[in-house]
Amino acid sequence: TIWYLYRDNLLPENTKFIGYARTKQTITEVREKSMKYIKVRAGEERKFEQFWKANDYLAGSYDKRVDFELLNQQISKFEKGPVANRIFYLAVPPTVFEDVTVNIRNACVAIKGYTRVIIEKPFGRDDVSSDKLSNHVAGLFKEEQIYRIDHYLGKEMVQNLLTTRFANQIFSPSWNRENIASVLISFKEPFGTEGRGGYFDDFGIVR
DSSP, X not given: OHHHHHHTTOSOTTOOEEEEESXXXXXXXXHHHHGGGOOOOTTOHHHHHHHHHTEEEEEOOSSXXXXXXXXXXXXXXXOOSSOXXXXXXXXXXXXXXXXXXXXXXXXXXXXXXXXEEEEEXXXXXXXXXXXXXXHHHHTTSOGGGEEEEOGGGGSHHHHHHHHHHHHOGGGTTTSSTTTOSOOOOOOOOSSOOTTOHHHHHHSTTTO
């Protein structure tokens, strides 16, 4: 997805991408693992190489501040201009949200621009844990710094429901809360949990 945004010139020219996770690997290994998901059309090869030059990767823990201080140093290497904004996309289990957000707040806040935190749902496993996480994050960042995203809402099929509903007046009298008791969406994908089974035991669709 990031490659497609970069390819279509939908990102600022000086954007840098830094991956951070516990897995010890190089950016070359990240590239090799990503290739089966990326489509590069004829004539895009040069831009594709430029894209990977804008990528970097650092391995570290989620609960140690010293590792996030190293991440901060790595990010700072690319911040040469007078303004440098930082956006952190947290595609991590809710069990580590608290540690990660605390360490970002203490060690990785932008000095020359804004800091934003994108939190990918599920946000907790029930209303109690969700409220706990919300209060925790609210204690670290202002609301305008926080963006909560459910990536399934970005699926074409789900977005098409809205288009179908509001583009067809025939549905207006019936597609509303007075006439619909529940909505069930079955979304099938051609792959399994692929090592993520432990995650689904406590969070998300399987639970």
